[in-house]
Amino acid sequence: MNLINSKQLDNWYKINFESELKGRRILFEDIEPFINKLSSKFKKEIIGYSENNIPIYKIFIGTGAIKVLTWSQMHGNESTGTKALFDLFNFFEYPTAEFETISTTILDSCTLQFIVMLNPDGAIKFTRENANDIDLNRDAVDKKAVESKLLRKHLDKFKPKFCFNLHDQRSIFNVDGTGNPATISFLAPSEDLERTITKGRTETMSVIVAMNALLQQIIPNCVGRYTDEFYPTATGDNFQKLGYNTVLIEAGHYKNDYEREITRKFNFYALLQGIYFIATDKAYNNYEPYFKIPNNNKMFLDKIYKNIEIIENNETVKRDIGIQYKFKVINGKLERYEAIEQISDLSKYYSDNVVNAENLKFDELKLSNS
Numbered sequence: 001m002n003l004i005n006s007k008q009l010d011n012w013y014k015i016n017f018e019s020e021l022k023g024r025r026i027l028f029e030d031i032e033p034f035i036n037k038l039s040s041k042f043k044k045e046i047i048g049y050s051e052n053n054i055p056i057y058k059i060f061i062g063t064g065a066i067k068v069l070t071w072s073q074m075h076g077n078e079s080t081g082t083k084a085l086f087d088l089f090n091f092f093e094y095p096t097a098e099f100e101t102i103s104t105t106i107l108d109s110c111t112l113q114f115i116v117m118l119n120p121d122g123a124i125k126f127t128r129e130n131a132n133d134i135d136l137n138r139d140a141v142d143k144k145a146v147e148s149k150l151l152r153k154h155l156d157k158f159k160p161k162f163c164f165n166l167h168d169q170r171s172i173f174n175v176d177g178t179g180n181p182a183t184i185s186f187l188a189p190s191e192d193l194e195r196t197i198t199k200g201r202t203e204t205m206s207v208i209v210a211m212n213a214l215l216q217q218i219i220p221n222c223v224g225r226y227t228d229e230f231y232p233t234a235t236g237d238n239f240q241k242l243g244y245n246t247v248l249i250e251a252g253h254y255k256n257d258y259e260r261e262i263t264r265k266f267n268f269y270a271l272l273q274g275i276y277f278i279a280t281d282k283a284y285n286n287y288e289p290y291f292k293i294p295n296n297n298k299m300f301l302d303k304i305y306k307n308i309e310i311i312e313n314n315e316t317v318k319r320d321i322g323i324q325y326k327f328k329v330i331n332g333k334l335e336r337y338e339a340i341e342q343i344s345d346l347s348k349y350y351s352d353n354v355v356n357a358e359n360l361k362f363d364e365l366k367l368s369n370s
Helices: 006-016 028-036 080-093 097-109 120-125 146-158 199-218 235-241 263-280 288-292
Strands: 043-049 055-061 066-071 110-115 162-168 184-187 223-225 245-251 303-312 315-330 333-344 354-356
Touching: 006 080, 006 097, 006 199, 006 263, 028 055, 028 080, 043 146, 055 146, 066 146, 066 263, 080 097, 080 162, 080 245, 080 263, 097 110, 097 263, 110 146, 110 263, 162 199, 162 235, 162 263, 184 199, 184 263, 199 223, 199 235, 199 245, 199 263, 199 288, 235 245, 245 263
Parallel strands: 066 110, 066 162, 162 245, 184 223, 303 354
Antiparallel strands: 043 055, 055 110, 184 245, 303 315, 315 333
16 A cells, blocks of 8 residues: 655645635635636536536546546535645645655546536535535435536546545544544445445445545544445445445544634545555555444534533523534624534533533523524
8 A cells, every 4th residue: 555655745735735725614706716727737617507507617637547536515515625625736736856756646547537616506505405405415316406417417427436525524523432523534335225345345445444544644543434324315325336436535623623724634635645545556455444444423512511500390400511513604704603412411522622611601601502
């Protein structure tokens, strides 16, 4: 297994990541200037339009035989993968001496195509769904949404060997057995209800093993794995079933990184390592370590108020209140607020922000239960 040198990659990233593209809410108008400034190394075309007539772009580079398709922001409020893609584009634009060979190897071995924002309408609303309230990640069979039709049409035309499906996950996920948030999580989707370990799935798992091996050098014990129940309408499951090996990457929480600016780096590292592995490995048979990646668990909270007095059944009792941060667009700007996730004894939960609330009043916290 060829692993990228993590220290050299850190040094490259500090200087060359796309620093002007930042924030949690990324819109088409934010990425359009960066699409326009891509050099002649890249080709680009509009492959269609969203329900609200916003362009959807395909970016492509490389001349190799191995076809790899990647898409981001299938859910409009999950933008970390989009930022990571433009960091990846910079890697091919500005490969320093120590990465020239890796860049050339990838582009000579692979043809890479990227749909950089599949759901621009959802990005405006900061919702998972598109303009017609359709979750594109559950629309792989019915294809009711114009964006789902575009993705499937492009998939069938391109016929990639591998796909990378880029998402964000909530900060409630921790790595099972630890108090660490699941900063990056992976999944090799199932093809059937029996979760059969097919040849395609072992190839997908092998790519994930390589990505995890790099990340464990940098963020040990902060990588999780989703359980592989088969979802009949899900994109990854259906694409894997069709023979297009699909790697799900979920970008999660890193301490105090609510803009996902640190996580984007690890998302980029994982994606680059995965593509490099695809470009250099011929067997794809090192899949068993995939099952040693700990599962995601739901035991992490953004904030815990400890021992606050509340009224239950006309009695004053002390409880812990678990908070998850949520986001909504107000007057065109993304605002963060505290929403109640749990009210109970939270001694078994984890958080980087535990508040002694014995002297606080519940009504003073201005919490939301939505």
